[in-house]
Amino acid sequence: MTDDSLSSHAHELDLAPAPAFAAQANGTAEMYDAAAADHEGFWAQQARERITWATDFERTLDWDDAPFAKWFVGGQLNVAYNCVDRHVEAGNGDRVAIHFEGEGGDTRTITYADLQREVCKTANALTELGVGTGDTVAIYMPMIPETVFTMLACARLGAPHSVIFGGFSAEALHTRIDDAQCKVVVTTDGQFRRGKPSPLKPAVDEALQYPNPVQKVLVVRRTETDVDWHEGRDVWWHDVVDRQADTHEAQPHDSEHPLFILYTSGTTGKPKGIFHTSGGYLTQAAYTNSVVHDLHPETDVYWCTADVGWVTGHSYIVYGPLANGATQVMYEGTPDTPHQGRWWELIEKYKVSILYTAPTAIRTFMKWGDDIPAKFDLSSVRVLGSVGEPINPEAWLWYRKHIGGNTAPIVDTWWQTETGGIMISPLPGVTTLEPGSAQRPIPGISAEILDDEGMPFTEAEKVGYLVLTKPWPAMLRGIWGDPERYKDTYWTRFGPKYYFAGDGAKYDEKGNIWLLGRVDDVMNVSGHRLSTAEIESALVSHPAVAEAAVVGASDETTGQAVCAFVILRGDATDEGDATVQALRNHVAHEIGPIAKPRSIMIVPELPKTRSGKIMRRLLKDVAEGRDIGDATTLADSSVMSLIAKGMPGGG
Numbered sequence: 165m166t167d168d169s170l171s172s173h174a175h176e177l178d179l180a181p182a183p184a185f186a187a188q189a190n191g192t193a194e195m196y197d198a199a200a201a202d203h204e205g206f207w208a209q210q211a212r213e214r215i216t217w218a219t220d221f222e223r224t225l226d227w228d229d230a231p232f233a234k235w236f237v238g239g240q241l242n243v244a245y246n247c248v249d250r251h252v253e254a255g256n257g258d259r260v261a262i263h264f265e266g267e268g269g270d271t272r273t274i275t276y277a278d279l280q281r282e283v284c285k286t287a288n289a290l291t292e293l294g295v296g297t298g299d300t301v302a303i304y305m306p307m308i309p310e311t312v313f314t315m316l317a318c319a320r321l322g323a324p325h326s327v328i329f330g331g332f333s334a335e336a337l338h339t340r341i342d343d344a345q346c347k348v349v350v351t352t353d354g355q356f357r358r359g360k361p362s363p364l365k366p367a368v369d370e371a372l373q374y375p376n377p378v379q380k381v382l383v384v385r386r387t388e389t390d391v392d393w394h395e396g397r398d399v400w401w402h403d404v405v406d407r408q409a410d411t412h413e414a415q416p417h418d419s420e421h422p423l424f425i426l427y428t429s430g431t432t433g434k435p436k437g438i439f440h441t442s443g444g445y446l447t448q449a450a451y452t453n454s455v456v457h458d459l460h461p462e463t464d465v466y467w468c469t470a471d472v473g474w475v476t477g478h479s480y481i482v483y484g485p486l487a488n489g490a491t492q493v494m495y496e497g498t499p500d501t502p503h504q505g506r507w508w509e510l511i512e513k514y515k516v517s518i519l520y521t522a523p524t525a526i527r528t529f530m531k532w533g534d535d536i537p538a539k540f541d542l543s544s545v546r547v548l549g550s551v552g553e554p555i556n557p558e559a560w561l562w563y564r565k566h567i568g569g570n571t572a573p574i575v576d577t578w579w580q581t582e583t584g585g586i587m588i589s590p591l592p593g594v595t596t597l598e599p600g601s602a603q604r605p606i607p608g609i610s611a612e613i614l615d616d617e618g619m620p621f622t623e624a625e626k627v628g629y630l631v632l633t634k635p636w637p638a639m640l641r642g643i644w645g646d647p648e649r650y651k652d653t654y655w656t657r658f659g660p661k662y663y664f665a666g667d668g669a670k671y672d673e674k675g676n677i678w679l680l681g682r683v684d685d686v687m688n689v690s691g692h693r694l695s696t697a698e699i700e701s702a703l704v705s706h707p708a709v710a711e712a713a714v715v716g717a718s719d720e721t722t723g724q725a726v727c728a729f730v731i732l733r734g735d736a737t738d739e740g741d742a743t744v745q746a747l748r749n750h751v752a753h754e755i756g757p758i759a760k761p762r763s764i765m766i767v768p769e770l771p772k773t774r775s776g777k778i779m780r781r782l783l784k785d786v787a788e789g790r791d792i793g794d795a796t797t798l799a800d801s802s803v804m805s806l807i808a809k810g811m812p813g814g815g
């Protein structure tokens with residue numbers, strides 16, 4: 165589809181809010197005015213209306229020690245009580261919290277009363293294993309209910325959790341366990357992936373071969389596969405959790421008590437432990453899930469397809485929806501197991517009304533064909549969400565037509581691990597939609613676009629840097645153990661008044677914001693953040709590699725793909741495909757399968773400036789099959805022709 169036919173297509177669609185939808189929507193136009201008139205007052209109201217405080221807060225925002233924020237100062241709450249107990253106390257114990265669907269078709273229905281018992285048992289078990297307030301717990305688990313029980317049990321105890329995505333390697337797991345000094349690891353024997361069990365515990369065993377602070381490993385039996393056992397350290401969930409009392413008194417914690425740490429890739433090789441606290445985070449997670457997803461907990465069935473190992477799973481599977489008392493679907497497996505209509509089958513089965521997913525998934529479904537969703541009854545769907553990367557208008561229109569029955573509003577939500585919650589998005593029922601654009605900051609959030617000199621501008625089609633101009637409740641409170649890196653990364657590029665998000669952005673003629681991707685050395689592969697530096701250092705840790713350069717090249721399905729250029733050591737022999745495979749596997753072992761380069765090219769030289777900086781821009785041209793751009797600043801101008809010769813069809 166050309167751009168022209170796209171815009172005329174978009175023109176035919178009525179993208180203004182439908183009156184019937186607007187009449188019932190949680191978000192309102194007045195919220196923008198209220199938040200603009202009194203930023204702190206607006207958030208204080210959200211915090212008091214949406215959260216149950218054990219002690220009310222005295223001050224909404226303390227920004228005196230900027231950029232270190234404190235929200236809802238003096239307030240006390242228990243996050244797990246807010247996500248579970250209070251719903252039972254309000255008489256909603258019989259409401260389904262989680263419709264769990266295993267990949268193999270096993271199901272569990274967990275009501276809020278069930279959830280309360282499970283979370284209490286898990287909290288009692290963790291206490292028995294020595295976890296107290298302030299201790300950190302690593303969670304390396306698949307998409308099963310026990311993962312949610314564990315996160316909430318940690319929140320209940322005030323023990324910050326660090327969830328490590330199951331696709332990360334033993335090496336990555338070890339670094340993260342060590343950085344946060346986790347006392348306990350919770351894991352499973354394995355998970356079901358594409359119809360067969362795939363092990364998880366062996367990675368924990370391997371990670372713990374190195375010196376580590378871990379005292380206990382709590383293991384859920386999921387796949388019944390054999391596991392190695394370390395007496396004294398390893399304990400089975402069914403031995404320890406099942407026998408616990410199903411009541412537990414939740415103690416209030418300070419509003420600024422750390423809730424979790426979540427590692428994300430930055431521009432250096434070392435991942436950043438982004439940490440979030442309690443009151444502000446929960447307020448924004450609940451508020452955004454209510455007004456952006458338009459969640460009505462009494463009637464909606466909500467489904468966020470993210471993995472709990474990412475921030476989307478934290479904010480929009482666990483904390484936001486559960487704080488709101490939502491009924492949601494949780495699915496363990498892949499979208500094409502046992503068939504490519506699995507998601508649509510689940511929507512039909514549970515009458516899902518709100519679906520929140522990623523552009524990469526949508527583009528995959530487009531490739532699989534319109535006839536697949538067409539076989540299912542998707543009439544329950546009334547709101548669609550997108551997150552993780554820009555959604556191209558073509559995917560937007562497909563999503564709207566084939567999943568949303570041409571009527572469901574699509575909310576394209578821009579945010580980050582660091583922001584904790586949604587920041588830029590249309591409000592369904594309020595905003596006239598613009599396919600491909602996240603549009604404008606939600607009420608309570610302020611953003612601008614700056615030029616190279618740090619000057620804000622509003623001209624259409626001019627490209628600049630996205631910054632956030634006011635503190636927000638769910639903002640990261642720092643990088644675990646590294647306050648300087650927090651300041652340097654986010655609050656220095658354009659001075660201390662602007663949070664630098666790392667994304668390029670522009671306005672259109674209507675004043676909508678379009679996000680244009682990362683402006684730093686961070687790639688976005690299938691909505692997952694990967695650092696070029698981290699993959700480069702994984703490559704050079706292989707004995708055959710002398711030097712490596714990594715770029716993100718655009719990819720039709722995954723948004724970007726990892727492309728590596730490698731110089732071998734003098735004593736290493738280039739065995740062609742075998743070498744490439746060995747290096748790809750090495751990256752998977754060092755970081756995880758998600759970081760495996762799509763392509764690795766063995767090259768004699770890398771393009772460098774006279775000061776020795778690798779010119780990734782030129783490598784990106786090569787990786788994306790373009791003619792090589794301006795290479796005049798290269799120290800050795802013949803390098804690029806050598807590299808281009810090695811490309812398929814080059815020479």
Ligand code: WT7
Pocket residue numbers: 428475476550551552553554555576577578579580581582602665666667679680681682688691692693
């Ligand atoms: C980066 C953050 C937000 C949770 C999942 C990813 C990109 C995210 C959008 C969007 C354009 C987006 C940005 C951002 N991004 N959502 N709707 N439109 N870009 O969290 O791993 O912290 O990555 O994802 O580049 O900086 P993350």
